[in-house]
Amino acid sequence: MNILVCVKQVPDTTEIKIDPVRNTLIREGVPSIVNPFDGYALEAAARIKDKDPEVKIVVLSMGPEQAKAALRDCLAAAADKAYLISDRAFGGSDTLATSYILSNAVRRVEEMEGKFNLIFCGKQAIDGDTAQVGPELAEHLDYPQVTYALEAEVDGSCVKVKKEVEEGAEIIEANLPCVVTFTKPAWEPRYPTIRRKLDAKRAEIPTLTAVQLSDIDLTRAGLKGSPTKVKRTFVPQKKKSGVTIRESSNHASAMKLFQLLSDASVI
Amino acid sequence: MEAKTKDLWVLIETNEAGSARNVGLELLTPGRDLANKQGGRLVAVVIGCRTEPAVREASAHGADQVIVVDGPEYAHYTTDAYVNALTALVEKHGPTSMLIGATNNGRDLGPRLACRLKTGLTADCTGLDIDPESGNVAWTRPAFGGNLMATILCPDHRPQIGTVRPGVFKKGMSGAEQAEVIHEEIHTPEEKIRTRVVELIKEMGDENVDLESAEIIVSGGRGVGGPEGFAPIRELAEVLGATVGASRAAVDSGWISHAHQVGQTGKTVAPRVYIACGISGAIQHLAGMSGSDVIVAVNKDPAAPIFDAADYGVVGDLFEVLPVLTAELKKVRG
Numbered sequence: 001m002n003i004l005v006c007v008k009q010v011p012d013t014t015e016i017k018i019d020p021v022r023n024t025l026i027r028e029g030v031p032s033i034v035n036p037f038d039g040y041a042l043e044a045a046a047r048i049k050d051k052d053p054e055v056k057i058v059v060l061s062m063g064p065e066q067a068k069a070a071l072r073d074c075l076a077a078a079a080d081k082a083y084l085i086s087d088r089a090f091g092g093s094d095t096l097a098t099s100y101i102l103s104n105a106v107r108r109v110e111e112m113e114g115k116f117n118l119i120f121c122g123k124q125a126i127d128g129d130t131a132q133v134g135p136e137l138a139e140h141l142d143y144p145q146v147t148y149a150l151e152a153e154v155d156g157s158c159v160k161v162k163k164e165v166e167e168g169a170e171i172i173e174a175n176l177p178c179v180v181t182f183t184k185p186a187w188e189p190r191y192p193t194i195r196r197k198l199d200a201k202r203a204e205i206p207t208l209t210a211v212q213l214s215d216i217d218l219t220r221a222g223l224k225g226s227p228t229k230v231k232r233t234f235v236p237q238k239k240k241s242g243v244t245i246r247e248s249s250n251h252a253s254a255m256k257l258f259q260l261l262s263d264a265s266v267i
Numbered sequence: 268m269e270a271k272t273k274d275l276w277v278l279i280e281t282n283e284a285g286s287a288r289n290v291g292l293e294l295l296t297p298g299r300d301l302a303n304k305q306g307g308r309l310v311a312v313v314i315g316c317r318t319e320p321a322v323r324e325a326s327a328h329g330a331d332q333v334i335v336v337d338g339p340e341y342a343h344y345t346t347d348a349y350v351n352a353l354t355a356l357v358e359k360h361g362p363t364s365m366l367i368g369a370t371n372n373g374r375d376l377g378p379r380l381a382c383r384l385k386t387g388l389t390a391d392c393t394g395l396d397i398d399p400e401s402g403n404v405a406w407t408r409p410a411f412g413g414n415l416m417a418t419i420l421c422p423d424h425r426p427q428i429g430t431v432r433p434g435v436f437k438k439g440m441s442g443a444e445q446a447e448v449i450h451e452e453i454h455t456p457e458e459k460i461r462t463r464v465v466e467l468i469k470e471m472g473d474e475n476v477d478l479e480s481a482e483i484i485v486s487g488g489r490g491v492g493g494p495e496g497f498a499p500i501r502e503l504a505e506v507l508g509a510t511v512g513a514s515r516a517a518v519d520s521g522w523i524s525h526a527h528q529v530g531q532t533g534k535t536v537a538p539r540v541y542i543a544c545g546i547s548g549a550i551q552h553l554a555g556m557s558g559s560d561v562i563v564a565v566n567k568d569p570a571a572p573i574f575d576a577a578d579y580g581v582v583g584d585l586f587e588v589l590p591v592l593t594a595e596l597k598k599v600r601g
Binding site for chain 2: 011013014016018025036037094095096099126127128129130131132133134135136138139140144145146147148160162164165166167168169170171172173174175178183184186226227228229230231232233234235236242243244245246250251253254255257258260261262264266267
């Protein structure tokens with residue numbers, strides 16, 4: 001059994017600050033991390049491997065050379081092998097172009113690692129928040145997909161996924177190969193051991209460029225392969241200051257709040 | 268593909284009873300405006316099983332035309348069946364643009380459909396307009412956990428598609444049913460549906476955690492201190508007919524299930540009233556609820572960032588403030 005986990009290196013959005021003068025994001029000094037949802041996907045793969053040590057976990061990322069740091073974190077935590085897709089021609093790709101490049105890379109990596117039975121992704125990256133690359137990758141590969149997964153287990157030739165829905169959860173069965181995207185589960189990912197950390201530091205991570213992805217149609221990659229264009233970005237306006245209620249006692253504050261909400265027909 | 272019409276489509280999600288889910292009806296409101304600006308019709312697309320209630324609701328909420336695909340294979344959402352049906356509809360009718368509610372199912376369906384049609388999709392939009400220069404839909408959405416907004420265009424591909432966050436737009440009043448109703452026979456053979464729902468797990472008890480369509484949400488955070496700390500929150504929610512929400516801190520502490528979580532790793536909500544109790548207001552939480560019409564915050568810490576987002580901020584102890592509020596409400600509501 002081979003599992004591919006797609007990961008993205010993202011800026012830690014909890015650390016992002018706004019430049020108050022230029023009204024833009026300050027990206028300098030913001031730490032880069034493995035997208036948390038991708039970490040859950042990796043942990044889900046590791047849990048399948050815990051039950052079956054024959055499972056091989058490969059991680060794949062697209063990004064600049066620095067993204068190898070995120071891949072090393074994945075190797076330290078649970079992955080057996082890592083590949084980076086990196087080429088200037090892929091810069092500026094939207095989700096359709098990104099998923100197209102990824103699907104090509106999946107086929108290329110399979111030539112070296114064997115066919116993947118499962119492809120796990122985070123449901124979305126915390127920088128873009130689109131939740132589109134997983135399903136679009138599934139479509140390019142013509143595989144079934146299950147999104148918003150909380151848990152996954154392999155059962156013979158299918159995968160059983162607990163999927164989060166508005167009313168609770170569903171158990172969904174899908175034939176392999178299948179793409180599964182993970183949301184935040186009830187558990188936290190494991191910590192790497194010192195031994196694995198050292199091994200990850202030394203691991204060789206092959207880079208796949210457009211040259212290696214020989215089947216790729218470059219008109220479908222990068223900016224020109226992207227149907228969506230960003231017209232402008234802006235910092236959302238802060239809400240104008242509201243009413244602060246701080247009376248002499250909690251009881252008095254509560255009464256004042258009740259009065260204000262009633263008067264404004266809020267409740 | 269090329270658009271064959273100037274029509275704007277709104278996908279109407281249905282529930283098990285064949286009625287429309289709220290978000291689809293909400294989207295008919297901005298859909299009307301965009302359709303008028305595009306110079307085309309507002310078309311509601313209903314896929315499901317025994318969908319007559321949804322068709323009538325869509326018609327009563329202002330659609331010019333309703334396209335219906337009805338069949339047993341659509342009774343419960345599956346990616347393969349719904350994408351198959353919608354792709355066939357789009358290829359036949361050629362709309363210029365399409366709105367899909369950014370529910371779990373909508374965000375499962377949207378990218379799969381857009382990819383099959385090789386067109387652009389903008390996720391989880393909170394603002395919709397027509398770009399005056401190009402006539403394209405201008406899709407505005409938050410990114411970087413709500414720290415940045417981006418306006419996206421899809422200039423050269425049709426249909427231009429967006430998923431739109433539930434609760435951002437308000438459902439209009441229902442009026443006379445005037446839509447032309449078109450039934451399309453599209454069947455998806457069983458072998459083409461590659462996923463099977465084998466079990467449904469409803470949230471435990473009869474507690475309603477449908478946060479996305481809640482009109483009022485009362486949420487608790489780290490300040491509630493423990494699972495029993497949710498008691499005053501539940502009591503206030505009960506008298507208001509509200510849904511109980513929670514911050515990540517409360518969920519991660521195991522005080523309440525993840526189904527209640529509001530914020531970037533939980534649900535994105537936009538109720539009429541959001542009451543945040545003992546929630547500091549981390550940017551990830553704000554990203555999930557800042558679209559609420561009225562925000563009330565109760566927190567002991569006057570420096571808590573939640574007060575920057577609040578319309579009414581009470582600096583005080585939630586365990587003393589909430590019971591008084593609940594008692595007063597009970598008085599006026601009998």
